[in-house]
Amino acid sequence: MTNQSKGETCKELQAALDIISGKWKPIILFHLMENEKLRFSELQRAIPEITRKMLTSQLRELEYNNIVHREIYHQVPPKVEYSMSEYGHGLKPLLIAMRSWGFDHLEHLENLYRQDNEKLIKE
Amino acid sequence: MTNQSKGETCKELQAALDIISGKWKPIILFHLMENEKLRFSELQRAIPEITRKMLTSQLRELEYNNIVHREIYHQVPPKVEYSMSEYGHGLKPLLIAMRSWGFDHLEHLENLYRQDNEKLIKE
DNA sequence: CTGTATCCCCTTTGATACTG
DNA sequence: CAGTATCAAAGGGGATACAG
Numbered sequence: 001m002t003n004q005s006k007g008e009t010c011k012e013l014q015a016a017l018d019i020i021s022g023k024w025k026p027i028i029l030f031h032l033m034e035n036e037k038l039r040f041s042e043l044q045r046a047i048p049e050i051t052r053k054m055l056t057s058q059l060r061e062l063e064y065n066n067i068v069h070r071e072i073y074h075q076v077p078p079k080v081e082y083s084m085s086e087y088g089h090g091l092k093p094l095l096i097a098m099r100s101w102g103f104d105h106l107e108h109l110e111n112l113y114r115q116d117n118e119k120l121i122k123e
Numbered sequence: 124m125t126n127q128s129k130g131e132t133c134k135e136l137q138a139a140l141d142i143i144s145g146k147w148k149p150i151i152l153f154h155l156m157e158n159e160k161l162r163f164s165e166l167q168r169a170i171p172e173i174t175r176k177m178l179t180s181q182l183r184e185l186e187y188n189n190i191v192h193r194e195i196y197h198q199v200p201p202k203v204e205y206s207m208s209e210y211g212h213g214l215k216p217l218l219i220a221m222r223s224w225g226f227d228h229l230e231h232l233e234n235l236y237r238q239d240n241e242k243l244i245k246e
Numbered sequence: 247c248t249g250t251a252t253c254c255c256c257t258t259t260g261a262t263a264c265t266g
Numbered sequence: 267c268a269g270t271a272t273c274a275a276a277g278g279g280g281a282t283a284c285a286g
Contacts (some may be wrong), residue, residue, distance in 0.1 A: 012225035013149040013218065019228070021144050024138040024257070038267055052258065054268060066231075077267040078266085087231065093137065094224045101217045102135035105142070108210065112189070146279070163248055164249060174280065200247040201286085250285075258277080265270075 016094070019065050024050050024058045026095075027086075032068065033092055039082045067091060139217070142188050145172055147181045149218075152207075156215055160206045181220065190214060 003101040017028060019028060024047065024088060030044050038046070059082060062068035067088035082089075143149060147170065154161060154169050159219060161169070166178060185191035190211035196202040207214075 010153050010222070011151045012222040012229060014225070016221040016225035017144060017149060020142060023166065026140060027133045030133045030136065035227050051262095052269065053271095054259070057259095064236075073267095076266090078269085090227075092269065094220055097217055097220050099133070099135045099140040101214070102137070102139035104213075105138050108189070109138075113210070113244060115268095117248090167248095175249065176251095177279070180279090195248095198247095199286095203247085203248065226283095234281090251283085253281090254268090255280080256278090260275075260283105261273090263271085263273105264275105266268095 019062075020095070022058055022061065024054055025062065028062070029067075029091070030059055030097060030099075032082060032084050032088075033095065037071075037081045039086075040082070045080065064076050065117060074096070098116075142185075142190060142214070143218070145181055145184065148185065150219060151178075151181055151185070152190070152214070154221075155205060155207050155211075156218065160194075160204045163203050163205070166176055166205065185211075 014081075020029065027047055028043065031043060035042075035121055039058075040055070043048065045056070046050070059068060061072070063070050067084050069085045069088075071081045071083070073081070143152065150170055151166065153168060158165075163178070163182075166182075167173065167175070170178070182191060182193070184191050189208055192206050192208045192211075194204040194206070196204070
């Protein structure tokens, strides 16, 4: 086993988090997992609340980390397509596992909330 | 499949990330996974760079989310023990999966770095 | 020993306007 | 269409001092 005991930060875990954390990265990744290729504008429509700046920057970081591929068509008007890189597809199982745990967790919170409410009603 | 296509944020994934993101949460969680119970001061020694304030706040958030249990011994001087809650143990597989992916990713980066270096040497 | 309270900084995010 | 530039706001995080 790795020795995390004396001051060694858990760099593996951090490495994974560095890739997927960022306010919009999770949802961007899921759209790209489910759609093969998406244009910039399609992503924008899919995530209406995001600004162009944020969409650009988050995609750039994913591209920098080799998770996402960016294909530029030199046309007028321009067209750019984003897709998961081959390497990026390796993230899929992890993202699915996270989503699954998150789903259960939201149910868990629901139950806690319900119990609190019932307690309040009784009193 | 869930429909993430039109503006629905991926709340499940976000829920998972909310729990484990935070500068010190990953390493705190791993220490608690490997040690059953740890006192506040033991955690501090295990993570020397962390400040008391941060250790407190991160633990409080984990406690609030029902991941970590806090046991207070009313003594002088005080003694507080932290441990994974039963619910928190359910995070273990996910954390291990993340660490595993992160490990591979760090190797991936190593290889990229090495290739770049060899290219530079050739030129 | 196990915390809190303050104050400050820095990074991330957002609003808005401009451009090839 | 697919961005960039600029500035402002918000929040997370750190240093330090104090407290039960």
